[in-house]
Amino acid sequence: MATAPGSAGTRGRRRGRPGYDKETLLHIAVTLFNERGYDGTSMEDLGKKLGITKSAIYYHVDSKEELLRLGTNRALDELFAVAAEAGAADGRAIDRLEHLVRGSVRVLVEQLPFVTLLLRVRGNTEVERAALDRRREFDRIVGELVLQAEKEGDVRPDVDPATTARLLFGMVNSIIEWYRPRFDTDDAGLADAVARIAFDGIRVNGRA
Amino acid sequence: MATAPGSAGTRGRRRGRPGYDKETLLHIAVTLFNERGYDGTSMEDLGKKLGITKSAIYYHVDSKEELLRLGTNRALDELFAVAAEAGAADGRAIDRLEHLVRGSVRVLVEQLPFVTLLLRVRGNTEVERAALDRRREFDRIVGELVLQAEKEGDVRPDVDPATTARLLFGMVNSIIEWYRPRFDTDDAGLADAVARIAFDGIRVNGRA
Numbered sequence: 001m002a003t004a005p006g007s008a009g010t011r012g013r014r015r016g017r018p019g020y021d022k023e024t025l026l027h028i029a030v031t032l033f034n035e036r037g038y039d040g041t042s043m044e045d046l047g048k049k050l051g052i053t054k055s056a057i058y059y060h061v062d063s064k065e066e067l068l069r070l071g072t073n074r075a076l077d078e079l080f081a082v083a084a085e086a087g088a089a090d091g092r093a094i095d096r097l098e099h100l101v102r103g104s105v106r107v108l109v110e111q112l113p114f115v116t117l118l119l120r121v122r123g124n125t126e127v128e129r130a131a132l133d134r135r136r137e138f139d140r141i142v143g144e145l146v147l148q149a150e151k152e153g154d155v156r157p158d159v160d161p162a163t164t165a166r167l168l169f170g171m172v173n174s175i176i177e178w179y180r181p182r183f184d185t186d187d188a189g190l191a192d193a194v195a196r197i198a199f200d201g202i203r204v205n206g207r208a
Numbered sequence: 209m210a211t212a213p214g215s216a217g218t219r220g221r222r223r224g225r226p227g228y229d230k231e232t233l234l235h236i237a238v239t240l241f242n243e244r245g246y247d248g249t250s251m252e253d254l255g256k257k258l259g260i261t262k263s264a265i266y267y268h269v270d271s272k273e274e275l276l277r278l279g280t281n282r283a284l285d286e287l288f289a290v291a292a293e294a295g296a297a298d299g300r301a302i303d304r305l306e307h308l309v310r311g312s313v314r315v316l317v318e319q320l321p322f323v324t325l326l327l328r329v330r331g332n333t334e335v336e337r338a339a340l341d342r343r344r345e346f347d348r349i350v351g352e353l354v355l356q357a358e359k360e361g362d363v364r365p366d367v368d369p370a371t372t373a374r375l376l377f378g379m380v381n382s383i384i385e386w387y388r389p390r391f392d393t394d395d396a397g398l399a400d401a402v403a404r405i406a407f408d409g410i411r412v413n414g415r416a
Contacts, residue, residue: 037245037247037248039245039248040245040247040248094411146410153412154411154412155410155411155412156404156405156408156409156410156411156412157412158404159400159401159404159405159410160401163398163401164401164405164410166382166386167379167382167401167402167405167406168405168410169382170378170379170381170382170383170385170386171375171378171379171382173378173382173385174374174375174377174378174379174381174382175378177378177381178374178378190371192367193367193368193371193372193375194375196364196366196367197364197367197372197375197376197406197409198375198405198409198410199409199410199411200364200408200409200411201364201405201406201407201408201409202354202363202364202367202372202376202406202407203302203362203363203364203407203408204361204362204363204364204365
């Protein structure tokens with residue numbers, strides 16, 4: 001969904017004022033928020049980074065908060081889209097959970113700056129609290145899948161399901177801390193790696 | 209090591225100026241850095257939080273950077289102490305790795321504010337770069353243990369060892385995002401949970 005600044009796709013969709021379309025503006029704003037912190041970034045900083053005036057930014061968005069809302073919703077919409085896919089909705093809970101894990105890894109990699117923004121939100125404003133609410137709703141879906149998979153006998157019962165769910169997505173979300181596109185393995189390879197390690201562990205001995 | 213503010217241990221060790229000893233000052237400073245960000249916290253903010261003057265803070269430390277150095281080193285010293293333990297130094301690499309994972313979980317839980325500070329360091333100052341260097345050295349130890357355990361046939365060879373090491377400690381480090389003392393399971397239970405899931409996976413079927 002997100003188009004890298006300056007890519008052909010972005011250039012083709014430019015309209016309104018010259019300089020930047022809304023998508024490119026959002027991408028650069030979110031990257032700046034991630035570098036300096038949302039609170040530490042002003043619209044002046046963003047204008048300076050873009051080489052445009054504040055009023056050119058306000059042509060596209062009403063406020064800094066709107067950029068935050070658009071940025072966090074980009075990540076959340078994609079994550080909920082994965083949860084709504086057939087593979088995450090039908091079948092045994094363990095398989096739906098694996099579908100959700102693999103899809104989430106794909107979203108993290110494809111929407112890296114947006115998911116990074118989302119995962120750093122602390123809830124100081126209304127927009128941030130709304131993002132946290134949606135994040136909790138996603139976590140609730142994960143938690144229920146783990147619980148159901150345990151009831152179906154597929155997830156180990158010797159760890160509390162809430163802890164299992166947190167550690168599982170703790171591993172998934174850690175990707176934003178170290179994954180760098182181009183330098184790392186592709187996202188299909190990464191999804192395989194996460195699924196293998198999370199579901200069957202890093203140890204060879206004892207696995208079938 | 210860290211003593212909670214106002215606990216009996218802290219009160220017994222007060223000396224010099226009245227109000228706060230250095231340990232308590234450090235604990236409160238680090239907690240404030242975690243809440244507001246290191247860059248976003250001034251010595252004035254810290255004085256206000258403590259209800260003391262800036263000069264009362266400077267009685268204990270030379271600068272805000274010294275507080276950052278002390279805070280990140282607290283976490284790093286404890287992590288390297290685990291890596292230096294016999295259990296992490298002798299025997300099969302997979303067992304040393306498990307010792308290191310369990311010990312790291314213990315450090316994260318016991319030194320939660322200090323490890324949180326460490327994991328959020330971005331490297332903008334000399335002190336931050338020094339902390340990142342030590343963190344990389346710790347990650348190098350983890351990476352070598354994973355590599356050796358794979359050579360010894362104990363870690364799955366179908367995931368690149370560097371990715372395995374990152375995902376393993378991604379799971380461990382995620383604890384700072386959600387673990388809250390008193391409300392969550394104790395640290396021994398948490399270390400068991402992490403070791404079980406990381407080494408043998410969340411799936412029941414297929415494990416011995």
